[in-house]
Amino acid sequence: MPAVPESSVGAADEAVENDYDSFAEGYTAETETNLINGYYARPAIVDLAGDVAGRQVLDAGCGSGPIFAALRERGAIVTGFDSSAKMVELARRRLGTDAALRVADIGSPLPFPDGAFDDVVASLVLHYLKDWTAPLAELRRVLKPGGRLIMSVNHSRPCNT
Numbered sequence: 001m002p003a004v005p006e007s008s009v010g011a012a013d014e015a016v017e018n019d020y021d022s023f024a025e026g027y028t029a030e031t032e033t034n035l036i037n038g039y040y041a042r043p044a045i046v047d048l049a050g051d052v053a054g055r056q057v058l059d060a061g062c063g064s065g066p067i068f069a070a071l072r073e074r075g076a077i078v079t080g081f082d083s084s085a086k087m088v089e090l091a092r093r094r095l096g097t098d099a100a101l102r103v104a105d106i107g108s109p110l111p112f113p114d115g116a117f118d119d120v121v122a123s124l125v126l127h128y129l130k131d132w133t134a135p136l137a138e139l140r141r142v143l144k145p146g147g148r149l150i151m152s153v154n155h156s157r158p159c160n161t
């Protein structure tokens with residue numbers, strides 16, 4: 001059985017797809033080394049980020065923290081947040097008690113000061129939002145002038161209509 005429900009079309013299904021608390025462990029295990037996440041999406045984001053040594057990076061929708069870990073290994077000072085308490089718990093297990101992690105929703109005002117980060121990474125999270133206006137403004141607020149938003153979203157599903 002897949003960790004994440006497949007083939008959704010309606011609002012109720014979309015809500016289930018984003019209920020990471022209910023499938024956090026399964027999603028984390030499945031995506032650790034699978035083709036799309038482990039060998040495509042995550043390496044692409046880390047490559048895009050490039051040399052992050054010494055940079056303050058916000059991992060928005062950090063999940064269980066695989067990108068946080070990769071960027072930290074490369075010398076970044078990383079802060080992560082996710083709306084799923086369970087995903088944050090798994091991230092803490094991976095990253096240790098000292099990791100800067102919190103539960104927060106990208107659709108609400110973020111608990112960070114203006115200009116706190118050199119980069120924001122938002123990997124496979126923004127497609128969950130219906131309206132990006134306020135979230136993008138909020139990410140802009142927490143970035144330093146000239147800061148970078150490094151993001152990816154799910155590709156739209158194939159359809160035959």
Ligand SMILES: C[S@@+](CC[C@H](N)C(=O)[O-])C[C@H]1O[C@@H](n2cnc3c(N)ncnc32)[C@H](O)[C@@H]1O
Pocket residue numbers: 018020042060061062063064066067081082083084087104105106107122123124125128
């Ligand atoms: C597909 S996972 C990606 C996790 C991680 N960024 C990665 O690339 O491995 C999507 C994550 O976004 C989180 N998420 C979804 N909607 C969110 C929101 N409104 N605010 C913060 N996090 C959200 C989910 O809880 C989940 O952990």
